[in-house]
Amino acid sequence: MGTGTDAGLLRFVRGVSLDEGARKWLAEAVPGEFFTYPGGLTAAERQAVTYARLRHAGLAAPPAAELLDDPPALCALLERAAIADPALFHVMLLHYTLALGPIVRFGADGEGPREARAALESMSAFGALLMTEAGRSNSHLSPRTLARHDPATGGFVLSTPDAAAVKFPTNTAHPDIPKIAAVYATLVHGGRERGVFVFVVPVRGLDGRVPEGVAVVPAPETSGLPVDYAAVRLDGLRVPRESWLSDGARVEADGSFHDPVGSPAARLTRSMGIGPAVWRAVVSASAAITRASAGTLLAHSAGRATLGRLAPLRPLTDYRNQREAVLGALASAYALTAVARHVTERRAPADPGTGTGGGAGPDVGPDVGAGGPRTAWAPWSAVDRDLALLKAAATVQAQETVSMCRVHCGAPGFAAVERLNAYRGLAHAYQNAGGDNELILYDTARAMADLDRYAPPEPGAGPPDEGDLRSPRVWLFLARDVERRMRDRLAGRVADARAAGRDPFTAWNGNLVLAARTAVACADRTMLEILVTSLEEGPELLGPVLRLHALNWLDRRAGDLLNEGVVPAGVLDEVWALRAEVCDALAPRAADLAAGLDLPAPITAPAAGILPGDGG
Structure with missing residues (x-):
């Protein structure tokens, strides 16, 4: 199942911004004992432990103002907190980005509540x-x-x-x-x-x-x-x-x-300008809990024998459903990590309102103030449309992958430890928290239909590379083609409804299903563009891993691709065959892929802590 840790994968997961010194203070801020709670605590006692751990982390980490000005460092701290304890992640996110963040951002030039800021920075409140x-x-x-x-x-x-x-x-x-x-x-x-x-x-x-x-x-x-x-x-x-x-x-x-700023509407958008720090953190945490879940599933599956009568004592991962679940989880983990590294290591302009953002490419712009698209359901897309959309996509991907890992860990994944249930709860919660996903999708679709700070992908002459679904150029062609077709159809539907005399609410309310799926297509294409860039820059083993993720994307989105006429009937047979081929090639390297995720030592198989001996 593998021979060792791939150094290139480790560099990819760790990113380029954190050195050994940073990793040392991260381990001190969220040490191994934070990965479990003492038994027998009441709810209030457990919450007190969570805040005590937040105080410890804040005092061990660099000063808050430095963290807020260093997205990779802050996100790394929040990632480790999310893997250790989702509740700790949640209160840490609130403390840094949503309480201290506005003070630092909007209380410039010595103004603002100095005592409150000092209390928050010192972790006395x-x-x-x-x-x-x-x-x-x-x-x-x-x-x-x-x-x-x-x-x-x-x-x-x-x-x-x-x-x-x-x-x-x-x-x-x-x-x-x-x-x-x-x-x-x-x-x-x-x-x-x-x-x-x-x-x-x-x-x-x-x-x-x-x-x-x-x-x-x-x-x-x-x-x-x-x-x-x-x-x-x-x-x-x-x-x-x-x-x-x-x-x-x-x-x-x-x-x-x-x-x-000139108007109450612009002031609302500017006051919500704390959003990008939240979304970067949520994308990063989504990647982190997906990595931990994938590692947990592999630890549960590796070396485990089955008693099925087709082949008694056959290794569990010889069965394709489990093999593809394990490797698919690893592929999701690396894909979300690529997105997380992208959003944390590409700095946006510091002053809200100066950028135009919201373009069709993968780079995340600020899209704040007058530069963002108009919104109808929530203010978030006016702050940073693409980053809010990536938050929505990342939380859904994480929730689906974590849930799949929990199911494929069997009863121990539910009952032996709380970890997978806690990860699932975090991913589920942040589909509403930090900006409701559905509202983000609707506002994204509205900007797309109105061509408001949005340019549709250019139509291509046909699938490149003879339509070979293993080709990154084909993935991008299909993602761009389905996005463009769905946008055009959505815009046409809304225009027809308005021409028929329907008010804006009625025109949009009758098209919310298509609107949401159109925005998801935009998110898919954006993420695939990030992944293709990662393929070009990343280690060799990343290639088949992200290829597997792309094949799983084709499987999940087959309905839309077929509905829009982007792929022919029978495409799923090809996807399934190619997925089996990729998984067979990756199976011997599964342990290497898990080692490359750089997971803390406490992440183990669900039943490892309750079985005698080595938990085998």
């Missing part, structure tokens, strides 16, 4: 996010939590008007953990809504007390991603001027309001 409101969908577009300027003090008064506008979910329930929240609220001044701004608000003090004007209602315990969830309502909460992350906006001495 932990970050929380108050953005989504419980009672209405698409609440990011128009939060009903209001902030009103108080001319007497220069500060602001924050209020949640009713139960439907409470902020949920938030990680604020634990009674003994100090929390500082980034609150997204609509600023109302002079009788007009001025846009959505971020306010930094302590919601639990060092003694755990909730300040006057804040109500925290703990949510029922959950096992999917076990964090201290709660709903938060603000009732006339008074905050000082420095709590407002104004980002250049100001209230003058005469009471007039000025905002250099």
Whole structure:
């Protein structure tokens, strides 16, 4: 099953930005004991351990401002946290990118809440996010939590008007953990809504007390991603001027309001400009838990005998279903790692609003402010359409692969350890968290149909390389062709509906299935372009691995490819035959591929910790 670790694969997985010193502090920040929890803990006790581990990680890692300015380093820390403990990843992501991130980004030139920032950077308090409101969908577009300027003090008064506008979910329930929240609220001044701004608000003090004007209602315990969830309502909460992350906006001495971004819509997009740091982290974590799941499945399968009556004591991986599952998981792991390295190591311009982004190529641009496409369902595509789309694609790929690994590990994958269930919970949660995947797909499709910062792939003369499905040029041809055809059909349908007098809602509501699949086609093509670039730059063994991933892509998308007339009937027979051929060639190198994933030592077969001896 293999002879050793391929150095080229290790370099590919580790990326080019982290040296041995970085890997040392990563291991110190998230040590091996963080990969399990002590037994017998209550939910609150487990949550306290999670935050204690976050404090340890933050103090062992470089300073927060350095991490936020170094995406590969921050994502590497978050990747290791995700593999060790998805709950730790979640609170770490909230702390760095969604609480500290806005302070660093929008509180420039010494402005902003210095005490709150110091508390977060020193890990004496932990970050929380108050953005989504419980009672209405698409609440990011128009939060009903209001902030009103108080001319007497220069500060602001924050209020949640009713139960439907409470902020949920938030990680604020634990009674003994100090929390500082980034609150997204609509600023109302002079009788007009001025846009959505971020306010930094302590919601639990060092003694755990909730300040006057804040109500925290703990949510029922959950096992999917076990964090201290709660709903938060603000009732006339008074905050000082420095709590407002104004980002250049100001209230003058005469009471007039000025905002250099020009409009409430542009302010909303700019305030949501923290999104790219989140999406890079989620893509990276998706790759990390996929690598860990693939390694777990191989550890479960390698050397395992079966008692099936077709061939008693035959190795499990001799059966094609298990062989293709193991190698397919490894292929997904390397494919998502390629995407993660792409988004973390290609730096976007620092100033939101300066880029045009959103192009058809694989490079991820900022697409922030006026440079992004118009959006109807959520603000995310206006911030960075391509990066948000890759987040949606990566979480789906991770969730599908992790779930497949859990099933192919049999009962031990479900019952022996929590790891695969926890990974699946993380991937599932982030299909809604960090920007809802479906809404991202719809806004992407709308930009595609309207040719809004989007150029369709050019039509080709026909499949190159005689249509050989092993050829990367053929993968790209098929992906681009199906994307272009679906976009054209979607645009035509919506145009016909509008010409028939239907309003925008009706025109789009009747085409949401096609819209989502069109955006998925765009994501597929973008990811394949990244993979082809990785093939050209990566080690030799990466070639057949990514070829297997492309064949699995053809299998998954056969319905759309056939529906659009891009491939002929019978294509799946060819795909299946080629997949078997590639898997047979890769099977002897499976252990090498797993070693190349650079997994921490605690990642083992699900039953290894409960069986006597070596767990064989």
